[in-house]
Amino acid sequence: MEAGQAPRILFIRPDHIGDVLLTLPAVAALRRALPGAHLSYAVPARGVEVAERCPYLDETMSIRFPPFGVQELDGSAWRQALRVEASKLANGFDAALVIRPDDPWSGELVARAAIPIRLGFDMPRTRPHLTDVLRVPGDRHVALDGFDLADALLARLSVAPTERRLDPSLELLRDDEEQAGEILEDVGAEEPLVVMHPGSGWPLKNWPVLRWRQLAEELARRTGTRPLVAGTWGERSVVRQVVDGRRGIDIAGRLSFGGLAVLHRRARLVVTTDSGALHLAAAMGAPAVALFGPGDPFRFAPLAPASRVRVVRVGLPCSPCGTLEHPPCGAARDPACVMGIGVERVLRAAGELLRLPPLPRPGSH
Secondary structure, eight states: OOTTOOOEEEEEOOSOHHHHHHHHHHHHHHHHHOTTOEEEEEEOGGGHHHHHTOTTOSEEEEOOOOOTTOOOSOOHHHHHHHHHHHHHHTTSOSEEEEOSSSOHHHHHHHHHTTOSEEEEEOOTTTGGGOSEEEOOOOSSOTTHHHHHHHHHHHHHTTOOOOOOOOOOOOOOOHHHHHHHHHHHHHHTOOSSOEEEEOOOSSGGGOOOHHHHHHHHHHHHHHHSSOOEEOOOGGGHHHHHHHHTTTSSEEOTTOOOHHHHHHHHHHOSEEEEESSHHHHHHHHTTOOEEEEOSSSOTTTSOOSSOGGGEEEEOOOOTTOOOOOSSSOTTOOSSSOHHHHTOOHHHHHHHHHHHHTOOOOOOTTOO
16 A cells, blocks of 8 residues: 555455444444544345445445355355356455454455455454454454454554444435335335344244234334335245235335335334344334344344333343354254244234333223
C-alpha cells in the first residue's frame, strides 16, 4: 500500500444472512475511520442482498464457498472453484479482513489471491493463510469481532481505533417498498402486522411445527388478525404446515431480503428462531420474540434495545452448547433446549411487546 493512497479493503465471510448483518456495524466504523477507502464485501450468493444495502460499502462480490459442514478443503469441487474464485479477488485489494474465526475457506481464497495484508483470528485451520493473526475472541458478542480486525488494520496504518457503535447499517431501496406493499395488499394483510418465522438455517434451532400452529392460532385470536408466516423458498413446506388452513397467511418465498426488511419495519411483532430473520427484525426496529436453543443469546443477541426484544429459552446444564452440528446431547433435531420452550412462554413474551392483557393463569376464571 503506497503512502497517501486510499486503501482497498475486503471484508470476507462465508456465512448466513444473520452473520453478515452482525458485521455491518464494523463496516460502518471502518468507513468513519477511513472515509476515502474503497470497501468491498465478498459473501456467498445468499448474503449479497444484505451487503448491497449497506450504504458504507462500495462493492459487493458474490463468492462460491464450500457448503456448510465440509470439514476438509481437498474436495474436488472446491479445488476446482478455488482458482476461479480467487481470481475475482486478485490484484484488487491491499488488505482482507477474514471475519469468521474458524474460516479456512476465506483464508485460502485471500492467500491464493495474494492480498498483501490478511487479518484473521488464531484458529488452526485459518492461521496458515494469514499475515496478521489476532487472539481468538473471548466470551462476548460476535459483532465485536469485526471491530477487532478493523482496529488491527488501522493500527498498521497509524490511524486511531474505530468508534464501536453496534447500530444497524441498512438502506432500503424503492423496489423493496413496492414489493412489500404489493404482497401485503395481495394477501389482504391487516393491522397489527404480526410476522412469524418458523425456519432457520439449522435443524437444531427449529421449534416444532405443532407449537408454531398453536402460537399462530392464539396470536390470531388475541390480536384479531392472522399472522404472516414467512420463510425462504426452501421453507415453503414448513410454512404450509404451520398455516394449515387459516391459522396464518403463507408468504414463504414471496419476498426478497429487501421486501422482508420493509415488512419487519412495519411489523408490530416478529416471532422467530435464532436466525437471520431475528437480526433483520432488530435492524429494522421491530419488536421481536427470539427462541434460542443451542445458540448463545449472549454472543448472538440481536442488536436492539432490551425493551424491544424478549429472548425465550430454557436453562439446562448443557445449554447453550453453541454447537449446531454435533451437540453434546447427541440430538440431530428437537434438542431438549428447544423442546423445553412452551407455547405459553412465547405468548407471554409476545403479549408484553404487543401490550396485550396478560394470559390467565391455569385454573383461573
